[in-house]
Amino acid sequence: MTKEEHGKLSGYHLTESVKRDFLDSKVIDKNMLSDIKDCKDSYLVSVVTTGKRDLKYFFCIEHDNVSLVSAYHYEGGRWSKIEGKP
Secondary structure: OOOOOOEEEEEEEOOHHHHHHHHHOOOOOHHHHHHOOOOOOEEEEEEEEOOOOEEEEEEEEEOOEEEEEEEEEEEOOEEEEOOOOO
8 A cells, every 4th residue: 555545444353263263254265364474463454545455464463563464466367466575
């Protein structure tokens, strides 16, 4: 997301049951889950920009440290990982 973009943000604590529900309903996929497999406490921030870009950011919180683990954008009918340092 660029600093000129605006959008709607939704945040989710990814408990095991939420992960299963999101996987079943195709909110997230197995690749996204593998990114956070080692996280004790993980979160998803989903953003839909006013320009209709759909973005997902995955975070881990451990020992009071927040780390951005990965980011994805929806393009061409599928989710693609944003490469480089998220």
